[in-house]
Amino acid sequence: MRFISILMGSKSDYEIMREAVKILEKFQIPYELIITSAHRTPDRTHSYVKEAEERGCKVFICGAGMAAHLAGVVASLTTRPVIGVPMPTGMMDGLDALLSTVQMPGGMPVATLAVGKAGAKNAAYLALQILANNDDELKAKLEEDRVAGAKKVEMDSKEVEVRID
Template sequence: MTKPFVAILMGSDSDLPVMQNTIDVLKSFNITVEVKVTSAHRTPAATHSYVTDAEARGCKVFICAAGLAAHLAGAVAGITTRPVIGVPVDAGPLQGHDALLSTVMMPAGVPVATVAIGKAGAKNAAYLAAQMLAVADDEMAAAVKADRQANAEAVIAKDKALQEKLKNA
C-alpha cells in the first residue's frame, strides 16, 4: 500500500507562487504532496484521469487552485468523493472575487471546502488538509495540535514584547 498523500492541482503554473504556501505548510507536517498543472477547461480528460489515478494510489485530499472562472475544484469534486479544498487565486480584474464565487457556489451533494482568496487561503488549505488527515491519524492530530500551540505562544510572545515596548516608551 502506498503512503497517503495530498494532491495539489493548479489551473496554471502562474498559480505556483500562491500555492507554494500550501506546499510549504504540508511539508512542515511531513505530508507527502503531488503537484500538477491541469485545467478543468483545457484538459478535462487529463484532469479526470489524474484524479481517478491519484485516488487509486492513495490520495486522501485534493487541493485545487484556480483564478478567474475557477472551475477546477468543482470539476474535481464531481469526479471524486475524497475531500476537495478550493483555493481562489487573487488574479484578474476582480482580484479573485470571481474565483471565490466560482469555487464556493457548488450544487448540493458536490461540496468544495473553500478557503480565503490568495496566500492566506493557500496556507489554510494545507492546515485544513492536515486536520482532515488527523481524523484518522493520531500522530498527525498531535502535530496539528502542537502547531496550534506554537502559533499561540508566538502571539503571546509578540504581545509581551509590545507591552514591554509600550512600558518603556
C-alpha cells in the first residue's frame, strides 16, 4: 500500500501540519501522522522511517521548528523524497528553521517549502505531484483542482471588481 508520512517534531506543530492532512484527505490519499523528534527520540525516528518505507511510504513530509533537523535526519535515512516544512517558532519566527531545513549537504536533498501553513499545504501538493508521476487518475484530479482554483479567483474577483471602461 502506498502512503505519505507526515512527521512532526512536537505536538505544537500539529495545527500547521493539519493543513497538509486536509489536502491529503481531500484527494483521498492514505497518510500516517506521527510526532517524533530528531533529538529527543532519535531511535523512534530511525525505526519509524525504515518501517514506513518497508510498508509503502512513498514520500515523507517533515515539520519542525527551531533547529529543525527532523527533515535532514529523515533524508539521511531514506532515498524516498523528503519535504521539509519549517515551523514559525523560535526567536526568528521560523527563519532559523527555514535555514536549518534548506541548508543540506550535497547528496542529502530536502525539498524545503515556505514557513508555516502555506508550506504545509504546498508540501501535501508536492507529495501528490510526486505520486502523480505514476498515477494518471491522481494527475487528472490535480489538474481539476488547479482549474477549480483559477475559477475561484475569477469568482472572487467578480464579487469585488471595479473597472473603468
